[in-house]
Amino acid sequence: MLFNIEEFDIKLDTEFIGRNFIYCDEVESTNELLLNSKDFNQNGTVLLAEHQSKGKGRKDKVWISSSGQNLTFSVLLKGEFKSRKINLINLGTSLAIAQAIENLCQLNVELKWPNDVLIDKKKIAGILLESTSKNNKVNKIVIGIGINVNQPNFPGKFDIPPTSIRKEFHSLVNRERLLSEVLNNLEQNFETAKEQSDKIMNDWRSRCKMIGEKVKIIDDERTKFGIFEDIDDEGFMILRQGDFSEKIHYGDVNVR
Ligand code: BTN
Numbered sequence: 015m016l017f018n019i020e021e022f023d024i025k026l027d028t029e030f031i032g033r034n035f036i037y038c039d040e041v042e043s044t045n046e047l048l049l050n051s052k053d054f055n056q057n058g059t060v061l062l063a064e065h066q067s068k069g070k071g072r073k074d075k076v077w078i079s080s081s082g083q084n085l086t087f088s089v090l091l092k093g094e095f096k097s098r099k100i101n102l103i104n105l106g107t108s109l110a111i112a113q114a115i116e117n118l119c120q121l122n123v124e125l126k127w128p129n130d131v132l133i134d135k136k137k138i139a140g141i142l143l144e145s146t147s148k149n150n151k152v153n154k155i156v157i158g159i160g161i162n163v164n165q166p167n168f169p170g171k172f173d174i175p176p177t178s179i180r181k182e183f184h185s186l187v188n189r190e191r192l193l194s195e196v197l198n199n200l201e202q203n204f205e206t207a208k209e210q211s212d213k214i215m216n217d218w219r220s221r222c223k224m225i226g227e228k229v230k231i232i233d234d235e236r237t238k239f240g241i242f243e244d245i246d247d248e249g250f251m252i253l254r255q256g257d258f259s260e261k262i263h264y265g266d267v268n269v270r
Contacts, residue, residue, distance in 0.1 A: 016082070017062065017082075017189060017190060018190050019037055021191070022193055024194075025191055025195070026198065027198045028198055029201065030058035030201070032058065033058055034054075035059075036061045038063040038064070039065065040063060040081075041063045041066060042067050043068050043070050044062070044063050045070055045144055046070070049146060054090060055092070056092075057090065058089070061088050070158070071142060072140065079160055079162070079165070083178075084162050084189075085193055087193070088156050089157045090154070091103070092153065095151075100145070101248055101263075103204070103207075104249065105129070105218045106206075107143075107200060109125065110197075110199035110200040111123075111141075111159065111161060114195035114196040118192060119183045123138070123221060124221055124222070124223050126222070126267065127222065127245065129141040130174065131161075132174070136174065136182075137162075137172070137174040138162055138178065138182070139159065140159075141160075143155060144156045159196070161179070162179065163178060163179050164180045164187055166181070173266070212247065215247065215249065218249075224267060225245075226241065226242065227242055228242075229241070229267050231262055233262075233266075234264075238255070238260075238262075241253070242267065251267070
């Protein structure tokens with residue numbers, strides 16, 4: 015079913031996120047387009063595509079999503095961003111997706127560091143944050159979001175088994191309502207993060223079932239083992255290995 019922009023717009027309750035909304039039938043990647051195009055410059059621009067021919071996932075993986083059934087979109091943030099704040103944007107975004115699914119479908123959503131959204135240990139949404147810098151300062155952030163909404167099945171091999179809201183909720187989900195809810199929460203979370211980042215951290219923590227567990231972290235070069243102690247006030251993972259704690263900036267986490 016085609017995305018109904020009017021229906022989405024009626025439920026959008028934001029100051030800036032999604033106020034400039036671009037709807038495309040097919041693009042290579044919404045992240046790539048928003049990151050590189052000079053035409054889309056307004057802070058808060060949202061670019062949604064029904065189909066991506068080269069959808070990107072984290073760690074150079076591809077993001078495959080069947081056309082017209084899910085949500086694949088990117089949000090443009092412009093300004094000057096302190097690099098240590100970027101992780102907070104990751105956490106605030108995964109939290110916004112969780113809150114939207116909980117509010118609309120009353121499902122239990124789990125968050126996996128740094129930014130996977132899961133239901134019953136299966137992946138329902140992924141986030142890919144990309145940025146550009148000028149004079150050593152991040153000046154543009156693109157938050158790419160893929161949510162599996164109404165796709166009925168997922169052929170192929172995956173690190174984390176995928177699912178969709180439809181499969182878990184046993185009913186078709188209104189994509190327009192879901193998108194507006196995600197964007198409303200996103201703007202609200204960014205606003206809260208300015209003065210009360212601890213509130214975002216706590217809301218995120220309460221949905222993360224891995225804290226306190228033995229985990230295995232795979233980053234580009236090494237595999238590390240330890241206990242996922244907590245996230246710190248910048249959203250990085252604290253990994254406890256014996257008497258030592260190490261701050262983890264990046265990596266895939268699995269429960270051992
Ligand atoms: C992940 O690996 O979990 C991140 C997936 C991010 C996919 C989204 S879909 C919209 C945006 N455009 C892209 O090319 N990727 C992101």
